[in-house]
Amino acid sequence: MKQNLTLLGLQWGDEGKAKLIDVLAEKADVVVRFQGGNNAGHTIVVGGEKTVLHLIPSGILHEKTENLIGNGVVFDMEVFLQEKQKLEAKGVDVSPNRLKVSEIVHLILPYHRQLDRARENLKGSIGTTGRGIGPTYGDKAMRLGVRIGELARPKDFEEKLKSLFEEKKKLLKDLGSVESLEFQAVFDQACQLFEKIREHLVDSARYLRSKTEAGKKILFEGAQGSLLDIDYGTYPFVTSSNTLAGFASCGSGLGPKEVGYILGLTKAYCTRVGSGPFPTECLEGTDERVGQWLAEKGNEFGSTTGRARRCGWLDLVALKRAKDLNALDGIALSKVDVLSGLPEVKLATAYQLEDGETQDFPNFGLEKVRPIYEKMEGWGPLDSVKSEKDLPQSLQKFIRKIEDYTQCPVVFISTGAEREQSLTRGLPL
Ligand code: IMP
Numbered sequence: 001m002k003q004n005l006t007l008l009g010l011q012w013g014d015e016g017k018a019k020l021i022d023v024l025a026e027k028a029d030v031v032v033r034f035q036g037g038n039n040a041g042h043t044i045v046v047g048g049e050k051t052v053l054h055l056i057p058s059g060i061l062h063e064k065t066e067n068l069i070g071n072g073v074v075f076d077m078e079v080f081l082q083e084k085q086k087l088e089a090k091g092v093d094v095s096p097n098r099l100k101v102s103e104i105v106h107l108i109l110p111y112h113r114q115l116d117r118a119r120e121n122l123k124g125s126i127g128t129t130g131r132g133i134g135p136t137y138g139d140k141a142m143r144l145g146v147r148i149g150e151l152a153r154p155k156d157f158e159e160k161l162k163s164l165f166e167e168k169k170k171l172l173k174d175l176g177s178v179e180s181l182e183f184q185a186v187f188d189q190a191c192q193l194f195e196k197i198r199e200h201l202v203d204s205a206r207y208l209r210s211k212t213e214a215g216k217k218i219l220f221e222g223a224q225g226s227l228l229d230i231d232y233g234t235y236p237f238v239t240s241s242n243t244l245a246g247f248a249s250c251g252s253g254l255g256p257k258e259v260g261y262i263l264g265l266t267k268a269y270c271t272r273v274g275s276g277p278f279p280t281e282c283l284e285g286t287d288e289r290v291g292q293w294l295a296e297k298g299n300e301f302g303s304t305t306g307r308a309r310r311c312g313w314l315d316l317v318a319l320k321r322a323k324d325l326n327a328l329d330g331i332a333l334s335k336v337d338v339l340s341g342l343p344e345v346k347l348a349t350a351y352q353l354e355d356g357e358t359q360d361f362p363n364f365g366l367e368k369v370r371p372i373y374e375k376m377e378g379w380g381p382l383d384s385v386k387s388e389k390d391l392p393q394s395l396q397k398f399i400r401k402i403e404d405y406t407q408c409p410v411v412f413i414s415t416g417a418e419r420e421q422s423l424t425r426g427l428p429l
Contacts, residue, residue, distance in 0.1 A: 004260025009225030016334035029216035031059025034251030040223035041303030072251020102204035103149035118175035127274030137240035205253025237276025280312035321361035330411035
């Protein structure tokens with residue numbers, strides 16, 4: 001890799017980041033996760049074998065790459081160890097030499113998972129992944145969190161956990177949770193898990209600084225997508241972290257000028273898991289059939305929870321917003337082959353509001369807008385595409401439309417699940 005690179009999702013997650021990360025991770029010296037937690041699911045196929053990573057950075061599958069779970073991540077010790085064990089069983093080197101964890105990541109403790117589940121049982125839930133992500137980030141912001149490095153002093157940790165515990169128990173009871181929560185069990189388990197992880201801990205900022213000074217190239221691996229960002233996403237139907245490029249710096253310990261080339265990934269259509277507004281969702285008439293087709297052909301089922309994803313047309317209004325928020329250098333376009341075979345494809349180019357039309361993505365009332373579509377001719381199978389000139393004219397037009405609308409070049413196009421089914425145009429690799 002010629003420079004550092006940050007890869008982000010531009011939609012509501014599930015843009016197919018794993019395939020691209022796999023291509024990029026091979027060229028990077030260090031891969032860093034900087035936000036989210038094990039709500040993510042990055043499915044990587046290596047040597048025909050499928051590996052789903054939720055927490056460990058995708059660089060782990062490339063021998064020469066070091067991997068860091070940065071301070072901006074919320075960290076579930078049990079999940080980390082399970083994932084590590086599965087990788088070990090496949091012969092992957094997961095030693096502390098190449099797998100590092102920031103000593104200041106906030107821990108997802110059992111009561112965070114219980115609180116997440118209890119809130120999800122209430123009316124008007126947002127359909128979280130139930131992994132305890134929101135309650136952990138909430139505690140971090142309220143100064144009630146536990147950072148993993150604190151467990152190196154068990155006496156202090158014990159006292160702190162005790163002081164937190166009563167409130168959590170009361171909260172869970174009030175929320176109607178019937179799950180058991182015992183102080184001693186939580187404390188003992190946390191201490192045991194910690195002993196198995198402590199060798200992986202580093203000061204992430206110092207570690208990345210030394211790599212930078214040694215001229216190493218860093219890949220920042222985003223999770224979820226820009227429309228799930230806690231500030232700029234479709235609040236409150238969002239995740240609890242900042243998913244935008246700006247957070248690659250805060251969540252890792254390098255400076256904002258060091259996040260490098262900013263690459264955003266979008267599917268050629270849209271999907272969303274969980275609740276929340278989705279203007280271009282395929283719901284009625286012929287669109288409903290298109291939605292089902294996309295779900296089946298695109299295998300749109302969550303790799304973390306197995307939930308079916310809602311499907312819809314590409315939304316250029318939302319995409320332009322994501323491009324602006326991230327100050328993207330380039331767009332990567334995935335799953336164009338899923339649209340193959342449709343006589344006509346649609347792209348939303350504006351929203352109809354009660355009092356007129358807009359191309360500005362609104363901060364409020366997204367559930368009330370109606371998409372205004374431009375229709376374009378579809379394309380056939382892409383199996384024989386080897387280079388750009390093999391792309392059907394109609395698909396080239398579709399790509400140009402995205403570039404013109406967003407004012408950003410499309411630098412990577414994925415035409416199928418296999419690694420070779422990719423076209424690269426101008427990525428700084
Ligand atoms: P949480 O991140 O578990 O709190 O879930 C909040 C919202 O973000 C829900 O709508 C989830 O479905 C969505 N979400 C979280 N992680 C992902 C992801 O990796 N892909 C897609 N959606 C996600």
